[in-house]
Amino acid sequence: MPDIHGQLLARSDDRYAIVVSRFNDLVTERLKEGAIETLVRHGGSRDNITVVWVSGAFELPIVADELAKSGRYAAVIALGAVIQGETTHHDYINHAVAQGLMQAGQNSGCPVLFGVLTCSTMDQALNRAGGKAGNKGHEAALAAIDTVDVLRRVRAAQ
Numbered sequence: 001m002p003d004i005h006g007q008l009l010a011r012s013d014d015r016y017a018i019v020v021s022r023f024n025d026l027v028t029e030r031l032k033e034g035a036i037e038t039l040v041r042h043g044g045s046r047d048n049i050t051v052v053w054v055s056g057a058f059e060l061p062i063v064a065d066e067l068a069k070s071g072r073y074a075a076v077i078a079l080g081a082v083i084q085g086e087t088t089h090h091d092y093i094n095h096a097v098a099q100g101l102m103q104a105g106q107n108s109g110c111p112v113l114f115g116v117l118t119c120s121t122m123d124q125a126l127n128r129a130g131g132k133a134g135n136k137g138h139e140a141a142l143a144a145i146d147t148v149d150v151l152r153r154v155r156a157a158q
Contacts, residue, residue, distance in 0.1 A: 004157065006149035008142060010044035014074040016144060017067040018049060021080035023056040027122075030129035031079040031115060031137030038141035057082050057116055058093055061100025068108035075111040075144040076104070079137055081129070084120045094118045111147040115140030 010016075016039055020032045032051060040046050050073070054063050057080035064076045078101050084090045097116055105112035115137055119125040127133040 004150060004153045006146035006153070008042050008145050009149070010039055010042045010145045011074075012043055012045045013048065014044060014148065015048045015050065015072055016044060016141075017064075017073045017076045018051045019060050019064045019067065019076060019078045020051060020053050021055070021057045021060060021116075022053050024081035024083060024122075024125065027081040027117065027125045027129045028079055030126075031081070031117070031135065031140075034130060034135035034137030035077050035079065035115065035141040038138045039145070042142075042145050044145075056080070056093075057097050060097055060116065061104055064101055064112050065104035065108065068104050068110035068112050071110075073110060074148045075113060077113045077115055077137075077140050077144050079140065080116040081125045082116060082118050083122055083125055090118070111144060111151065113140045113144045113147070 018035055020028050060078040060080055064078045067073055067076045082090050082093050101112050101114050117125050117128050128136045
């Protein structure tokens with residue numbers, strides 16, 4: 001089998017869903033904007049992007065799973081920001097969200113991308129939401145475009 005590489009070119013007719021946590025919306029709003037701008041810059045249509053807001057990061061997997069199983073989307077991008085507090089609560093949230101999003105993608109066959117920040121401080125989160133460390137929403141959207149194209153190529157080669 002030849003090497004298969006994705007291209008970072010979204011089809012204008014592909015539909016993308018972005019699930020965004022309202023908790024820490026100072027951060028997640030920036031992640032969302034980075035993801036949308038990236039999808040459009042790489043050929044996607046703003047009209048084919050659905051944004052769904054959920055309460056917090058813990059709610060991302062169930063909604064992402066429902067969107068992925070709907071068959072309406074080429075990919076689902078989950079965006080959130082879990083910032084460490086005084087307890088270990090964040091560890092449980094981070095693990096559950098990562099596991100749930102992975103399972104949603106595997107069970108549906110639709111790529112579900114992990115764009116959830118897991119930071120120690122708000123400054124770290126802001127740096128990863130358009131600050132000096134880039135925008136992880138942008139990176140999640142690039143991964144979505146690439147994964148959609150790779151899956152198309154793999155499925156066509158079978």
